[in-house]
Amino acid sequence: MSADMPDDxxxxxxxxxxxxxxxxxxxxxxxxxxxxIGTEHLFLGLLRCDRxxxxxxxxxxxxRERFLDTMRTIYAEPMPVSDEMQxxxxxxTAIAECYKAAQAMxxxxxxxxxxxxxxxxxxxxxxxxxxxxYGVERQxxxxxxxxxxxx
Numbered sequence: 001m002s003a004d005m006p007d008d009x010x011x012x013x014x015x016x017x018x019x020x021x022x023x024x025x026x027x028x029x030x031x032x033x034x035x036x037i038g039t040e041h042l043f044l045g046l047l048r049c050d051r052x053x054x055x056x057x058x059x060x061x062x063x064r065e066r067f068l069d070t071m072r073t074i075y076a077e078p079m080p081v082s083d084e085m086q087x088x089x090x091x092x093t094a095i096a097e098c099y100k101a102a103q104a105m106x107x108x109x110x111x112x113x114x115x116x117x118x119x120x121x122x123x124x125x126x127x128x129x130x131x132x133x134y135g136v137e138r139q140x141x142x143x144x145x146x147x148x149x150x151x
Contacts, residue, residue, distance in 0.1 A: 095115070
């Protein structure tokens, strides 16, 4: 991480909606019986708490329900839940990237749209794989998210 990026991603100045998305991501992981929070859980948390982002994704054919169906196929077998749920490396990278996106836009507080940008930048996570399977270009969605921020 850069010198400006805190070692703990939870130390980044964030909006209340961002913190709600992280909390919902934790809930999503628990519902799947996962011991980790990955980009897929961050994505689902974002779709639950930010209607504007959900609308952007819906316009690209990516609904929460469709994504959940795909996740149920990927994770057919539940895993034991741990009291020590951790962010995956990819989720940590996505959070680092959202911080960079906010900085590049001259924003001192990271919001849900920045977190979505961080999730979309991650090239190898579940979200990237699902988007590829759906034929959805992550960059096109990211451009729409940025346009919403700038609009």
